[in-house]
Amino acid sequence: MSLKWKLTGLFLVMTGLSLLLFRNGESVLKGYGFTVNPWMTFLALVLPGGLVLIYSYRLTEDVRTLQACAQRLSRGSFEQVPGLSSGAELGQLGEELNRLSRHIENLIQTAAQETHRLEALLGGMQEGVVALDHVGRVVLLNSAAEEIFSRPFAEVKHKYLVELVQDQELDRLVAEVLQGGAAALIELNIGEYIVRTQVSPILSEDGRARGAVIVCHDITELRRLEKLRTEFVANVSHELRTPLTSIKGFAETLLDGAAEEPALRERFLKIIQAESLRLQRLVEDLLTLSHIENRGVRRADGISNVQRAYEKIQPVIERYAEAKGISLNVAIPPDLPALSIGEDLLSQLMLNLLENAVKYTSGGSVWLKASTGVGEVRLEFGDTGCGIPEKSLPRIFERFFRVDKARSREQGGTGLGLSIVKHIVDGSGGKVTVQSELGKGTVFTCSLPMAL
Structure with missing residues (x-):
């Protein structure tokens, strides 16, 4: 039975009961010669009202329960509505609220899963991704974009693009795309990065642009x-x-x-x-x-013994040093561990550095010292030659770079020797450093890993 008929029926029954009690009570009392008791009259009127009040109270409590459930639902709490006792309609309303709560909870869970998947996908991308809303405010910035623009997402969220990067050409392209233009491509210089940037519209079902996405490809290394x-x-x-x-x-x-x-x-x-x-x-x-x-320099090329590698180039370097009147000192301990680098490559590394030392030394001395470190062998190539200017030190391993071009060509250098040394050492997992003082000499130190 519907709630309205319950309330109407309850009202009619209680009213009839009141009238019946009042009339019957009055007739009985008058038949025995009693006057009408006002208290009986009051009871006949109040009793039905009390019953209606009790039912109304239960109805009010159920409505308040539904209201509290709706408020919790609006705050994101999906607690179920308890059973109601005031009527079928309110019970059905409670069940509908429960179904709605479960449905919303499922939708939110699904959306959260999709968001996590999207965040994982965007976070794993090497390209920077920036999403804008229909007026050009930032609504998404992945980790690659944060690195390119050197700005965290929390700092620029819901701010205009100009807060992220100041570039008039990019602003113009974004404005055109948001106004319904086609996707566009531009190359930008952002700090230390060179970025190929594509701006594409995010279209709604009716074909209107409701935002834009900017994909940034870092081409710094390519350039x-x-x-x-x-x-x-x-x-x-x-x-x-x-x-x-x-x-x-x-x-x-x-x-x-x-x-x-x-x-x-x-x-x-x-x-x-x-x-x-x-x-x-x-x-x-x-x-x-x-x-x-x-x-590359692969460890599969074999291992090498430092003494044997030096013996391969010893005749060449000794004749060269003797021809220039240079004292050559070589100290290689006999118990030096083997190295995880091919012997031919090690010989070439030693020849390049020793030839370089002899080439730029006049009447002084050149030395090679080998020693053992933690998991590595250090080879020190030193000379008392002309030295290298401090400003040139960062570039000496570049191909064809020469400190003194005229002198290098006169000595017959190709400008590739130190570059070859750098590639050999880096490829073997080692490290090469240089210390030099102009007019006093230069020391190259190669730290090479021991063979396992």
Whole structure:
């Protein structure tokens, strides 16, 4: 039975009961010669009202229970409504609230799971992602974007894009996209980053832009490598052109008649031979560097003994030092542990550093000292030569970098020796450092891992 009929019926029954009690009571009392008792009249009127009040109280309590449940639901609490006793309608309303509560709870749990999945996906992306609302305020910023823009999401949340990055061209593209424009691409310089940025609209069902997403691809390393490649090609072209020009020029001079003069012919042929050797060394260094970069220094190449590696280059370096009047001191302990680097690579590393030391030392001394550290062997290559200016130290391992270009070419250097050393040491898991004082000498220290 519906609540309205219950209340109407209760009212009619209680009213009829009151009238019946009042009339019957009055007739009975008058038949016995009694007057009407006002208290009986009052009871006949109040008793039905009391019953209605009790029922109304129960009804009010049920309504308050439903109200409290609705308030808890609005605050995110999904506690179920207890059983109600005041009527079918309120009981059904309580059941509907329970179903609504369970439904909302499921929706929130599903949304939370989707949010966690989205956060995990965005957090694992290398690209920076920025989401904007329909007026250009930041509503999402993943960890990669936080690193690129050097701003935490909490600091720029619900703020305009200009608070995140100040770039007029990006602001213009975002404004066009939010006004219904197509996706656009732009390259930005943001601090130390070079970023390829794509701005795309977030469309609603009716095709209107209700926001925009900015995807930032960090291409800093790509641009750096492109720059290195361009510089490398330019340097290689220059380094190859110089000896080739000399060989070509002196060969043409000999063909034009200089070959008839023995002294001139011998001088020119020696120059051609020296330039050919220089060209050969350059090509060999380039091939070595390319081989190391492409193949890497793999531990599968074998292990090496420092003493045996030095013995391979000993005749070459001793003759070179003797020709320049330089004292060569080598101290390699016989019980030195083996290294996890190929013996040929270790020999090349030692030859490059010792040749470099002898090349830039005049009448002084050059030394090689080996010692054992924790899990590593330290090789110290020192000289009492001209030294390296402090401002040049950060660049000495760059390809084709020369402190004194004229002197390096005069000495026959290719500008690749230290770069090869750096690649060998880094590829083996070691570390190379340099200390130098202008006019007093230079010390290179290579720390190489022991063989397991």
